[in-house]
Amino acid sequence: MSDTAAKTKRNTRAALGPYGHVGKIVGELDDRLGVAKGGRVFLDKIFPDHWSFMLGEIALYSFVVLIATGVFLSLFFVPSTQQVIYHGSYKPLDGQWVSEAYKSTVGISFDVRGGLLIRQMHHWAADIFTGSIVVHMARIFFTGAFRKPRELNWIIGLTMLILAIFEGFIGYSLPDDLISGTGLRIGYSIAESIPLVGSYVVSFLWGGTFPGDIIIPRFFIIHVLIIPLVLIGLLSAHLGLLVRQKHTQFKAEGRTENNVVGSPLFPTFMAKTTGFLFMVTAATALLGAFAQINPIWQFGSYDASKISYAVQPDWYMGWLDGALRIMPSWELTGLGHTVPLEVFLPAVVFPGLIFTLCGIWPMLERRVTGDNEMHNLLDRPRDRPKRTAAGVAVFALLFTLFAASSTDVLANFFHVSLNQVLWFFRVAVIVVPIISGLVAYQLCREMQGVHGIGQRKRAVIVRRSVEGEYSTVPAEPRADDQHAELDPEPVPVRIDIEPLSNGSTREPASSPTGVRQVSR
Amino acid sequence: MPIAALSDPHMGDAAKNPDRSEKIIAVILFVGVVCFGVAGAAYWQNWSPWTFGGALGAGLFLLGFGLTAWGKYLMPQGPFVEERHTLASTPEERDVMSAALVERSAVVVKRRRMLGGLFAAGAGIFAIVAAFPLIRSLGPLPGDSLEVTGWRKGTVLVDSSGRPIRKNTLVVGGIMTVYPQHTVNPQTGFITADGQAIDQTVLIRVSDQPFTTEPGREDWTPDGYVAYSKLCTHLGCPVGLYEQELELLVCPCHQSMFNVRNGAVPQFGPAPRPLPQMHLGYNDAGYLIAMAPYDQAVGPGFWERTT
Numbered sequence: 103m104s105d106t107a108a109k110t111k112r113n114t115r116a117a118l119g120p121y122g123h124v125g126k127i128v129g130e131l132d133d134r135l136g137v138a139k140g141g142r143v144f145l146d147k148i149f150p151d152h153w154s155f156m157l158g159e160i161a162l163y164s165f166v167v168l169i170a171t172g173v174f175l176s177l178f179f180v181p182s183t184q185q186v187i188y189h190g191s192y193k194p195l196d197g198q199w200v201s202e203a204y205k206s207t208v209g210i211s212f213d214v215r216g217g218l219l220i221r222q223m224h225h226w227a228a229d230i231f232t233g234s235i236v237v238h239m240a241r242i243f244f245t246g247a248f249r250k251p252r253e254l255n256w257i258i259g260l261t262m263l264i265l266a267i268f269e270g271f272i273g274y275s276l277p278d279d280l281i282s283g284t285g286l287r288i289g290y291s292i293a294e295s296i297p298l299v300g301s302y303v304v305s306f307l308w309g310g311t312f313p314g315d316i317i318i319p320r321f322f323i324i325h326v327l328i329i330p331l332v333l334i335g336l337l338s339a340h341l342g343l344l345v346r347q348k349h350t351q352f353k354a355e356g357r358t359e360n361n362v363v364g365s366p367l368f369p370t371f372m373a374k375t376t377g378f379l380f381m382v383t384a385a386t387a388l389l390g391a392f393a394q395i396n397p398i399w400q401f402g403s404y405d406a407s408k409i410s411y412a413v414q415p416d417w418y419m420g421w422l423d424g425a426l427r428i429m430p431s432w433e434l435t436g437l438g439h440t441v442p443l444e445v446f447l448p449a450v451v452f453p454g455l456i457f458t459l460c461g462i463w464p465m466l467e468r469r470v471t472g473d474n475e476m477h478n479l480l481d482r483p484r485d486r487p488k489r490t491a492a493g494v495a496v497f498a499l500l501f502t503l504f505a506a507s508s509t510d511v512l513a514n515f516f517h518v519s520l521n522q523v524l525w526f527f528r529v530a531v532i533v534v535p536i537i538s539g540l541v542a543y544q545l546c547r548e549m550q551g552v553h554g555i556g557q558r559k560r561a562v563i564v565r566r567s568v569e570g571e572y573s574t575v576p577a578e579p580r581a582d583d584q585h586a587e588l589d590p591e592p593v594p595v596r597i598d599i600e601p602l603s604n605g606s607t608r609e610p611a612s613s614p615t616g617v618r619q620v621s622r
Numbered sequence: 623m624p625i626a627a628l629s630d631p632h633m634g635d636a637a638k639n640p641d642r643s644e645k646i647i648a649v650i651l652f653v654g655v656v657c658f659g660v661a662g663a664a665y666w667q668n669w670s671p672w673t674f675g676g677a678l679g680a681g682l683f684l685l686g687f688g689l690t691a692w693g694k695y696l697m698p699q700g701p702f703v704e705e706r707h708t709l710a711s712t713p714e715e716r717d718v719m720s721a722a723l724v725e726r727s728a729v730v731v732k733r734r735r736m737l738g739g740l741f742a743a744g745a746g747i748f749a750i751v752a753a754f755p756l757i758r759s760l761g762p763l764p765g766d767s768l769e770v771t772g773w774r775k776g777t778v779l780v781d782s783s784g785r786p787i788r789k790n791t792l793v794v795g796g797i798m799t800v801y802p803q804h805t806v807n808p809q810t811g812f813i814t815a816d817g818q819a820i821d822q823t824v825l826i827r828v829s830d831q832p833f834t835t836e837p838g839r840e841d842w843t844p845d846g847y848v849a850y851s852k853l854c855t856h857l858g859c860p861v862g863l864y865e866q867e868l869e870l871l872v873c874p875c876h877q878s879m880f881n882v883r884n885g886a887v888p889q890f891g892p893a894p895r896p897l898p899q900m901h902l903g904y905n906d907a908g909y910l911i912a913m914a915p916y917d918q919a920v921g922p923g924f925w926e927r928t929t
Contacts, residue, residue, distance in 0.1 A: 300925055
């Protein structure tokens with residue numbers, strides 16, 4: 103580097119001030135928007151390090167994958183049930199009547215380069231999205247994170263789950279293949295079963311009788327615009343409330359109702375969470391590459407008079423299918439009207455009750471316990487046996503119904519009669535939740551009484567003396583048994599980069615004892 | 623805590639040996655970049671989707687893993703603490719807010735009750751008027767659309783290729799799906815959506831003699847042919863499985879079973895009603911025809927259904 107160049111560089115740096123171009127950009131932005139003060143606070147936002155806080159991130163990042171892959175798919179998908187004769191590269195379908203929607207989806211799978219991978223990533227990401235929302239919600243529920251002041255965010259999250267289920271079902275219906283078309287027919291019949299208004303609902307939604315030719319275009323716009331838009335709005339509110347109300351945290355040394363302990367947004371959390379975004383995307387890509395999902399070219403285009411055998415819906419619809427299967431055939435008739443309770447109760451009233459119960463739970467619990475305090479510290483599930491038991495019972499109910507959605511497969515697999523399987527589930531759907539709830543309650547109560555629960559146990563060494571007498575001695579403590587927790591420190595104003603000495607760029611960080619102390 | 627030095631334990635790396643961790647992370651990131659190269663080549667050369675996706679997934683995973691490890695092991699770990707300031711305002715501030723709402727309403731709104739009432743009425747009427755195009759335009763009123771099918775007196779039964787059915791088309795135990803003749807184009811094999819979704823009917827030759835499914839239906843089964851609506855009365859799936867030994871029609875969706883010899887009365891499962899039976903006969907050309915439309919709505923139950 104010549105002297106002049108070096109000089110120019112020094113001058114530029116001097117003109118820019120001590121923080122160079124970054125300082126310049128911050129300055130320009132701050133002049134116009136006043137971002138520096140709030141921005142600094144935001145960079146210091148503390149994220150708790152507990153692994154369970156990652157579950158919501160999985161939902162967020164699979165949603166990102168869904169949008170990215172969905173945009174790609176929308177460039178090729180044709181939302182039309184216009185019937186055409188297939189002449190594409192998948193030869194077994196050659197010459198068959200198929201719908202435009204089906205033809206374009208097969209085209210995405212075989213004729214668009216990378217299309218099959220993106221399609222399968224999209225489907226897997228949808229299953230992961232709904233799944234991670236449920237698991238995230240379970241974490242929130244069992245640790246009591248929904249309590250005051252976070253009731254509203256609980257309801258927003260629940261609304262997003264319901265929308266995600268609808269979005270998944272609608273997206274699954276779009277390719278207009280034999281299996282999804284059958285699912286859509288069942289959806290039509292469920293809507294039709296609603297007393298008083300059912301036939302109007304289906305006639306307006308489908309533009310006439312099933313299947314009509316408008317439902318796929320309507321579902322398309324609902325799937326790619328309306329529900330995603332609402333989801334993005336709710337997601338922004340969800341995260342906005344999170345920033346405003348700050349995170350909850352588990353009880354531990356130095357953690358109180360009035361602080362948040364963890365790592366700061368920049369750089370530590372940002373590195374970790376961006377890495378996690380890549381890993382969630384990687385999971386969908388690997389699943390999309392190696393685990394086939396929804397091979398619609400094997401099913402054929404939808405024909406309402408054809409059907410396949412032993413098919414199950416996507417997992418998040420399974421509990422409703424199970425409920426439909428084990429419901430007795432109670433249809434009310436009289437006074438010139440019909441109420442198909444065998445459909446209306448399990449497929450409309452039951453999910454309505456479950457979601458209503460979820461939605462009002464924070465208020466219900468506040469009413470029952472009379473606890474109107476603010477809560478920023480999380481409960482251990484064992485410390486709230488009744489709530490934990492209620493949650494376990496509901497999950498047991500949903501899992502039993504989910505299993506009941508494969509009565510025919512189970513009957514074939516275990517070589518028992520379908521009737522026995524059916525009655526088994528009719529009994530199990532009542533018995534399993536009650537027993538699971540009671541067991542969970544008892545387990546919680548017992549765990550409360552165990553000394554030192556949740557902490558690492560010291561091994562015990564059993565010795566035999568020469569006389570044949572046995573004795574026990576506790577093992578030596580291991581090096582990291584003593585979690586001497588660091589007292590949390592406020593986020594420093596700036597990191598003081600010490601002048602380099604003896605050519606070493608990094609002073610290994612160590613506590614005075616020379617042992618790195620690990621924070622929980 | 624104004625300034626933290628790197629020697630402060632809070633600012634330190636979690637890694638026991640930071641230099642080694644740095645090297646490992648560098649290798650991970652480098653392999654990730656190589657994977658992206660492989661993915662690019664796979665795309666360019668149009669190799670199999672699993673090569674492309676596998677390389678892409680591996681690259682994404684390694685990049686993400688490396689970045690996370692960097693954050694976890696080589697960045698300030700804290701624990702740091704942030705104070706949580708109470709969100710609630712002071713009682714005075716609340717009172718000021720409430721006072722503004724209450725007092726301004728008292729002055730501005732309550733004295734002009736009529737204006738308020740008129741505006742509310744206007745907004746309400748607008749909501750109703752706006753709801754009409756939003757809801758009513760979506761589709762026709764149901765009317766009797768759920769009760770009618772394409773079958774009329776004299777409609778010829780045809781198979782999915784448009785061929786009519788004669789006395790010898792099916793052997794005893796045979797089964798096929800039939801449609802009204804006008805819904806199938808024999809040249810192209812195209813079947814209308816209504817023909818598939820509403821009119822679909824299952825035709826079974828149960829025996830070679832007429833038989834009685836129910837009293838009053840003595841002449842509905844010429845030559846042992848019996849026809850039922852193929853729409854399950856539970857949720858409208860096609861009743862697509864036929865268990866010939868037991869003479870049972872089975873719906874694969876939720877396992878409702880219908881006995882074809884006894885008027886398709888449900889034997890098992892959640893279906894609440896028998897499948898509607900078609901009154902069969904022959905026309906002058908010897909083709910199977912419907913002697914009458916279905917005597918009830920086909921498919922699952924709904925509010926306006928009368929039987």
